[in-house]
Amino acid sequence: MAIETQSNRIIQMQKVCKRYGALTVLQNLDIDIESSEKVALIGPSGSGKSTILRILMTLESIDSGRVVIDGESLYDIHEDSTGSSVSKQQVSRIRAKVGMVFQSFNLFPHMSVLRNITEAPIHVLKLSREEAEQQAVEFLDLVGLQDKINAYPAQLSGGQKQRVAIARALAMQPKIMLFDEITSALDPELAAEVLLVLKNLARKTDRTMLMVTHQMHFAQEFADRIIFMEQGKIVEQGSPEKIFNHPQKERTRSFLKTVLEAT
Amino acid sequence: MHFRSSSEIGTLCFLRERLTVNENIFDWAFALSLLPKLLDALIITVTATVMGMALAMLLGLLWAVLKKSKQPVMYWMATTIVEFFRSTPLLVQVYFLFYVLPDAGLRLTPFQTGVLALGIHYSAYLAEVYRAGIESVPKAQWEAAEALNFSKGHTFKAIILPQALPPIIPALGNYLIAMFKDTPMLSAITVLELLQTAKIIGAETFRYTEPLTLVGILFLILSLISARMIRFMEKRYGY
Ligand SMILES: Nc1ncnc2c1ncn2[C@@H]1O[C@H](COP(=O)(O)OP(=O)(O)O)[C@@H](O)[C@H]1O
Numbered sequence: 001m002a003i004e005t006q007s008n009r010i011i012q013m014q015k016v017c018k019r020y021g022a023l024t025v026l027q028n029l030d031i032d033i034e035s036s037e038k039v040a041l042i043g044p045s046g047s048g049k050s051t052i053l054r055i056l057m058t059l060e061s062i063d064s065g066r067v068v069i070d071g072e073s074l075y076d077i078h079e080d081s082t083g084s085s086v087s088k089q090q091v092s093r094i095r096a097k098v099g100m101v102f103q104s105f106n107l108f109p110h111m112s113v114l115r116n117i118t119e120a121p122i123h124v125l126k127l128s129r130e131e132a133e134q135q136a137v138e139f140l141d142l143v144g145l146q147d148k149i150n151a152y153p154a155q156l157s158g159g160q161k162q163r164v165a166i167a168r169a170l171a172m173q174p175k176i177m178l179f180d181e182i183t184s185a186l187d188p189e190l191a192a193e194v195l196l197v198l199k200n201l202a203r204k205t206d207r208t209m210l211m212v213t214h215q216m217h218f219a220q221e222f223a224d225r226i227i228f229m230e231q232g233k234i235v236e237q238g239s240p241e242k243i244f245n246h247p248q249k250e251r252t253r254s255f256l257k258t259v260l261e262a263t
Numbered sequence: 264m265h266f267r268s269s270s271e272i273g274t275l276c277f278l279r280e281r282l283t284v285n286e287n288i289f290d291w292a293f294a295l296s297l298l299p300k301l302l303d304a305l306i307i308t309v310t311a312t313v314m315g316m317a318l319a320m321l322l323g324l325l326w327a328v329l330k331k332s333k334q335p336v337m338y339w340m341a342t343t344i345v346e347f348f349r350s351t352p353l354l355v356q357v358y359f360l361f362y363v364l365p366d367a368g369l370r371l372t373p374f375q376t377g378v379l380a381l382g383i384h385y386s387a388y389l390a391e392v393y394r395a396g397i398e399s400v401p402k403a404q405w406e407a408a409e410a411l412n413f414s415k416g417h418t419f420k421a422i423i424l425p426q427a428l429p430p431i432i433p434a435l436g437n438y439l440i441a442m443f444k445d446t447p448m449l450s451a452i453t454v455l456e457l458l459q460t461a462k463i464i465g466a467e468t469f470r471y472t473e474p475l476t477l478v479g480i481l482f483l484i485l486s487l488i489s490a491r492m493i494r495f496m497e498k499r500y501g502y
């Protein structure tokens with residue numbers, strides 16, 4: 001069902017609550033993201049950053065609140081748990097607009113690099129094998145791994161695996177890309193090569209990008225907007241310049257201090 | 264001292280004859296002459312095992328998938344079936360199918376009935392094996408597939424199953440050999456597998472040593488070959 005939006009907001013989360021049993025992970029969270037905006041989500045571990053991405057990727061449901069992705073309602077659940085739920089086809093249609101890259105790569109270990117990238121375009125988007133392979137070569141080019149096309153994930157370094165994972169997500173042509181701490185499992189040099197790929201990507205495409213990261217320098221360069229959150233709530237948000245150079249909240253200042261000292 | 268009666272002498276002569284025969288306890292020429300018949304029976308035994316295993320692998324996968332179903336009826340049905348076939352003896356199942364299926368209007372040959380019994384019985388064990396294999400695949404693989412918008416069916420077929428199978432090859436192989444060794448149960452319903460054939464030869468010739476020894480040797484050789492093949496597959500399909 002299409003919903004009228006006054007601006008070009010591609011992601012709208014309103015009063016989103018998410019609980020795991022007695023643990024409240026997100027509390028009345030509001031996030032709006034504009035089309036083609038690059039947003040970095042920062043905050044201490046356990047503050048609910050991954051949960052936000054997993055909700056947008058439709059890997060996780062919510063307890064109450066409203067989520068609209070590219071004009072399509074994903075959830076609209078009142079606090080008394082009544083409200084609309086979407087059909088399987090709608091979920092699939094919304095899912096097609098979103099791609100995600102995970103911290104632990106999650107490549108398919110029994111498939112070559114090429115097949116990792118072409119499997120979904122062939123079986124989900126119904127591209128022909130030739131089209132899918134041609135497109136895969138282009139994306140591998142973009143992440144600098146054409147020579148690994150026939151390798152298996154076990155033969156790649158962590159940084160290479162993550163670049164393949166990026167190419168795999170790109171091959172589905174999602175409007176929104178989600179990145180969850182994609183360099184956290186990597187050594188600094190390998191992380192740098194992945195971040196370089198990401199920076200080029202951000203410059204080249206008008207895709208909307210939402211990334212969770214602990215690399216503050218990267219967030220500063222990459223993002224149009226930084227959202228700092230803690231315990232399921234947004235503490236402060238704004239341009240990188242505002243958050244990193246002129247944070248308003250004491251909590252933001254102390255968080256940045258500990259993170260920057262650690263790196 | 265008593266003179267032995269003629270009947271006693273006769274018995275002694277007979278015993279001496281038996282003893283001379285027993286000196287030559289294994290008659291190689293006789294054994295060799297049995298081989299063609301026993302090899303025919305071996306083909307039946309192997310065919311029953313291969314077909315039984317194929318059926319068990321299909322049904323076992325079905326039970327494993329149904330047991331993962333969110334629908335309570337499916338789950339309950341699969342669980343009951345698996346429990347039932349695992350907790351009753353194979354021989355009882357063999358007899359049951361043999362005598363009850365015709366009453367239910369299903370006419371199968373003894374061989375077909377035997378394959379069915381082996382397949383059903385072992386499917387209950389294989390369901391567990393599949394479950395373990397499927398659970399060994401990280402949850403993140405399901406999520407990566409979900410994020411790429413794969414259907415549940417394609418995820419299972421193309422992503423999960425290919426990763427779940429290699430680690431369970433040894434377990435599947437053990438059950439294959441176990442099933443092979445259980446095929447003599449089919450002699451109970453007149454299937455002319457290896458043991459039944461050996462027994463018939465024994466009854467006809469009054470010699471059991473050669474046929475039964477050959478049966479043992481044939482089972483041994485085939486079990487060893489199977490074990491070798493399983494180890495090869497393990498190496499081939501691991502990644
Ligand atoms: N499947 C789950 N079951 C129970 N608790 C969970 C689950 N997933 C996450 N949590 C909890 O939710 C909180 C937020 O997790 P997460 O969104 O991963 O935080 P972050 O990514 O900011 O570190 C944490 O306390 C975590 O332990």
Ligand SMILES: [Mg+2]
Pocket residue numbers: 049050051181
């Ligand atoms: Mg996280």
